[in-house]
Amino acid sequence: MDKETVGAVGQQEITCVYCGGSGPFNREHVFPAGLGGDDERFVLEDLVCEECNTKVFSPLELQFMRNSPAALSRIFFQPLGRGKGKKASASSLQTNKTTVVDPNDNILLEAELMAGGKPCVLPQFIFDDSCELGIKFRASDVSAASAFGDAVRELLADGLTLIRKNSVSKAKRYQMTEWKWGSGGLVEGATTFERQPATNGVWIETLGSSSNPGVVKDHPRLFRRSRGQVVLRVDDEDHIVPLMQKLQSLLSAATFGAAEGKTIDRPDMNLGFSMQIDVMERVLAKIGVNFAIYEFGGDFVSHEAFAPAKEAIRFGERRVPMGLVEESDDLYQAFSGVSSDRHLVALATLPSGDSECHLVLLVRLYGGPIFHVLIAENMPQPTVPLPIFFAVEYNSHKMERLDALAFIQAYGPKWRHNGGPGPGR
Numbered sequence: 001m002d003k004e005t006v007g008a009v010g011q012q013e014i015t016c017v018y019c020g021g022s023g024p025f026n027r028e029h030v031f032p033a034g035l036g037g038d039d040e041r042f043v044l045e046d047l048v049c050e051e052c053n054t055k056v057f058s059p060l061e062l063q064f065m066r067n068s069p070a071a072l073s074r075i076f077f078q079p080l081g082r083g084k085g086k087k088a089s090a091s092s093l094q095t096n097k098t099t100v101v102d103p104n105d106n107i108l109l110e111a112e113l114m115a116g117g118k119p120c121v122l123p124q125f126i127f128d129d130s131c132e133l134g135i136k137f138r139a140s141d142v143s144a145a146s147a148f149g150d151a152v153r154e155l156l157a158d159g160l161t162l163i164r165k166n167s168v169s170k171a172k173r174y175q176m177t178e179w180k181w182g183s184g185g186l187v188e189g190a191t192t193f194e195r196q197p198a199t200n201g202v203w204i205e206t207l208g209s210s211s212n213p214g215v216v217k218d219h220p221r222l223f224r225r226s227r228g229q230v231v232l233r234v235d236d237e238d239h240i241v242p243l244m245q246k247l248q249s250l251l252s253a254a255t256f257g258a259a260e261g262k263t264i265d266r267p268d269m270n271l272g273f274s275m276q277i278d279v280m281e282r283v284l285a286k287i288g289v290n291f292a293i294y295e296f297g298g299d300f301v302s303h304e305a306f307a308p309a310k311e312a313i314r315f316g317e318r319r320v321p322m323g324l325v326e327e328s329d330d331l332y333q334a335f336s337g338v339s340s341d342r343h344l345v346a347l348a349t350l351p352s353g354d355s356e357c358h359l360v361l362l363v364r365l366y367g368g369p370i371f372h373v374l375i376a377e378n379m380p381q382p383t384v385p386l387p388i389f390f391a392v393e394y395n396s397h398k399m400e401r402l403d404a405l406a407f408i409q410a411y412g413p414k415w416r417h418n419g420g421p422g423p424g425r
Contacts, residue, residue, distance in 0.1 A: 014046050016047070016048055016049035016051075016052055017047045017048065017293055017298040017301055017302060018048060018049070018052045018289075018310050018313070018314060019049060019051065019052055019314065021049045021051060021052070022049075023046075023049050023050070024049065024050045025045075025046045025047070025048065025049055025050060026048060026049070026050045026053040026054070027043050027044070027045060028043060028044040028047065028048040028053055028057075028290065029042065029043055029044075030042040030043065030044060030290045030291060030293075030294045030399075031287060031290070031291075031343070031345070031390070031392055031399065032061045032064075032065070032283070032287070033081075033082035034061060034062070034065045034081040034082045034089075035061075035065065035070075035074070035078070035081075035343065035365070035392070035394060036078060036081075036082075036343070036392055036393070036394025036395060036396075036397055037343075037392050037394070037397075037399060038082045038397050039392075039397055039398055039399040041399070042294065042399050042401075044290065044293055044294065047293060047298045052314065056313075056314055057286065060279060060282060060283060060286075060313075061283055061286075063276075063279050064279050064280060064283040065081070065091075066092055066093060066094035067093075067094040067095075067274070067276075067279075068276075068279060068280050068283075069280065069368075070280070070365045070366065070368070071093050071094070072093065072271075073365065073366035073367075073368055074091050074093075074366065075091045075092065075093045075113055075114075075115060075116070075117060076116065076117040077340065077341075077366045077367075077394075077395075078091050078366070078394050078395060079091055079115035079116045079395075080115070080395070090114070090115045091115045092112075092114075092115070092226075093112070093113050095113075095271050095272050096272040096274050097205075097208060097233075097270070097271075097272035098110070098111050098112055098113060098119075098269065098270070098271050098272070099111060099218075099269070099270045100119055100121065100268065100269050100270075101216050101268040101269075102138070103268075105136075105217075106215065106216050106217060107126060107128065107136075107216065107217045107218075107219060108216055108217070108218045108219070108270075109121050109122075109124065109126070109138055110122045110124050110221055110223040110231075110233070111269065112225065112226055113269070113271070114226075119269055120140050120226075121138060121139060121140040122139070122140070122223045122224060122225065122226070123138070123139035123140075123144045123145045123147070123148035123149075123223065123224055124137075124138050124139065124148075124221050124222060124223035124224075125137055125152070125221060125222045125223075125247060126138060126219050126220075126221045127219055127220040127221065127222075127243050127246075127247075128217070128219045133250060134246060135246070135247060135250060137149070148224050149251065151224070151230070152222070152230070152247070152251060153251050153252070155200060155202070155230065156244065156247070156248045156251070158180070158181070159178065159179050159180040159181055159186070159189075160178075160179040160186060160201075160202060160244055161176055161177070161178055161179075161198045161200065161201035161202065162176065162177045162179065162201060162202055162204055162240065163175070163176050163197050163198060163201040163202065163203045163204065164176075164177075164203075164204050166193055169193065171195065172193035172194055172195055173195065174193065174194050174195070174196065174197040175191060175192075175193055176191065176192050176193075176194060176197070176198055176201060177189070177190075177191045178190055178191075179241070179244075185241070185245045186241050186244065186245055201230075202222070202230050202231070202232050202244075203229055203230065203231045203232070204231075204232055204234065204237065204240065205231055205232070205233045205234075206233065206234065206235070207220065207233050207234060207235045208272070218235075220232070220233060220234045220235060220239060220243060221233055222243075222247065232244075278316055278319065278320075279316075280322075281312070281319060281320040281322050281373070282312060282313050282316055282320060284320070284322065284361065284363055284371060284373045285309050285312060285313050285320040285322075285361070285373055285375065286313045287345065287361065287363060288309070288347070288359070288361030288363075288373055288375040289301060289306060289309055289310060289313065289375060291345060291347055291361070291388075291390065292306070292347065292359060292375060292376070295347065295382070295384050295388060296382050296383070296384060300380075300382065303376070303379055303380065305359075305376040305377055305378055305379035305380075306375065306376045306379070308377075309374075309375050309376060320373060320374070321373070321374035322371055322372065322373045322374070323371070323372055324369050324370065324371060324372075325362070325369075325370040325371070325372055331362065331370065331372075332370055334412075335362075335364055335370055337411040337412055338364070338367075338391065338411045339367070340366055340367025341367075341393065341394075341395065342391045342392055342393045342394065343363070343364065343365050343366070343391070343392040343394060344362075344363070344364045344389065344390070344391055344392075344411075345361065345362070345363050345389070345390040345391075345392070346361070346362040346363075346387050346388065346389045346390070347359065347360075347361060347362075347375075347386055347387060347388050348360050348362060348386055348387040349381075349382070349386050349387075352377065352378050353378070355380065355381060356378045356379060356380060356381065357378075357379060357381055357382075358374065358376065358377050358378070358379070359374075359375040359376040359379055359382075360372055360373065360374060360375065361373040361375050366394075385403065385404075387404055387407075388401065388402070388403060388404075389401070389402045389403075389404075389406075389407040389411075390402070391410075391411070
């Protein structure tokens with residue numbers, strides 16, 4: 001069988017190898033496309049249903065690429081995600097809070113870390129009573145600031161919708177409170193709980209604490225993220241209405257001049273993450289199961305030995321056995337010849353009986369730590385000789401499959417003439 005496209009050959013009835021559903025089916029990249037694995041030679045055909053692909057795997061992988069230990073490496077080393085040319089998507093990083101220090105004013109500015117690790121100051125109003133108007137206007141460039149100022153004027157024209165995350169109910173995750181303008185300012189209206197947030201509201205988040213209290217001022221601020229969310233970060237929710245009334249008054253009176261653009265060289269940056277380790281476990285396990293499907297076929301991976309891993313990937317209700325390969329381990333040294341411009345994936349077995357074995361995934365992303373993930377316990381011996389290696393050149397979107405000998409020849413340690421380890425000849 002051609003290993004570059006695997007289908008459900010020989011099956012009387014095509015079913016999803018993950019959930020057993022009957023379709024419809026999507027083409028599934030063996031390695032996540034957003035991590036540079038969108039090499040169209042390495043796909044699964046008619047094996048993964050649309051339900052699993054779009055409702056489980058895509059959101060899971062997106063969360064991993066934006067909010068996991070690998071996400072920070074991705075934004076520095078892989079400026080573009082899936083796709084090529086004009087259709088390529090830029091890598092992004094999701095943080096709870098990203099700030100840079102304005103060295104001139106000693107205040108924190110809301111920012112985002114863009115592709116290539118470049119910080120960008122977001123358009124924002126900083127509520128600072130020490131300045132003449134009580135509000136400062138900052139952005140990375142004047143055009144972004146002008147667009148933000150117009151957007152806020154429109155947002156506050158008829159009133160204000162405040163959006164908060166609702167931790168009580170997953171079904172209605174968003175609390176929204178309506179405010180309308182009255183003769184004395186903003187007047188509170190109805191509060192509702194909805195499944196989806198309003199598209200034209202202001203999200204409320206807390207300031208938290210500064211890493212340099214007393215030295216760098218962490219003022220309340222209204223800003224807009226690159227994905228469009230307008231956020232008010234405050235230390236006390238009782239301040240929300242007075243701050244918004246003050247801003248609306250200044251904007252309607254057109255007392256603001258041009259915003260001050262900020263390009264800060266070598267900024268002091270603070271990043272706040274909220275990472276879920278189980279997301280990383282599930283994504284790595286899915287990579288392992290996908291490669292097992294690619295190598296052994298859908299029928300083989302339908303064996304009950306793979307059921308725990310597939311259940312963990314789909315539902316996240318059980319943990320995937322995963323750990324780090326220590327630097328002193330021979331496996332770590334075996335991976336050391338692979339440069340950081342490519343991911344490395346390997347499938348290997350551990351003996352568990354005369355006719356059975358355990359299947360393990362070894363994976364290293366962006367030249368980082370090496371993880372071992374248990375994919376199946378007590379499975380039948382595969383007919384394909386293991387270990388098998390896959391190198392993913394994530395910026396050129398190319399993958400290569402190597403057996404053990406080819407891997408040693410391509411990436412094995414180089415040796416000196418006298419037999420000792422050293423740089424290649």
